[in-house]
Amino acid sequence: xxxxxxxxxxxxxxxxxxxxxxxxxxxxxxxxxxxxxxxxxxxxxxxxxxxxxxxxxxxxxxxxxxxxxxxxxxxxxxxxxxxxxxxxxxxxxxxxxxxxxxxxxxxxxxxxxxxxxxxxxxxxxxxxxxxxxxxxxx
Numbered sequence: 001x002x003x004x005x006x007x008x009x010x011x012x013x014x015x016x017x018x019x020x021x022x023x024x025x026x027x028x029x030x031x032x033x034x035x036x037x038x039x040x041x042x043x044x045x046x047x048x049x050x051x052x053x054x055x056x057x058x059x060x061x062x063x064x065x066x067x068x069x070x071x072x073x074x075x076x077x078x079x080x081x082x083x084x085x086x087x088x089x090x091x092x093x094x095x096x097x098x099x100x101x102x103x104x105x106x107x108x109x110x111x112x113x114x115x116x117x118x119x120x121x122x123x124x125x126x127x128x129x130x131x132x133x134x135x136x137x138x
């Protein structure tokens with residue numbers, strides 16, 4: 001995909017991905033960052049909440065950087081993990097509570113996530129929350 005399309009590409013890693021996956025690509029990793037692409041502010045946070053003893057692919061709730069962007073206007077937020085959904089109480093799919101601040105402060109217009117293996121869409125305050133599993137066409 002990286003070489004097939006001549007356009008800006010952004011992404012981030014999931015909890016099973018390896019650090020070399022973006023090597024030799026033009027993919028901008030937006031983890032803990034805010035970038036501007038074609039006039040859109042795009043931010044992201046990769047991987048999932050810590051649920052086992054593996055040393056990679058997981059973060060503690062306190063590591064979620066999103067509080068630093070609560071007052072910014074973000075057009076697109078990309079996350080591997082989902083925000084907390086009422087039915088996602090399985091430890092690995094519980095989501096980051098910190099993501100709720102993005103919705104409370106109306107920071108984000110669109111929130112896209114993977115991780116849970118079911119297509120979901122909802123609105124929480126203003127932003128649209130989209131699960132991209134198995135894919136999403138807009």
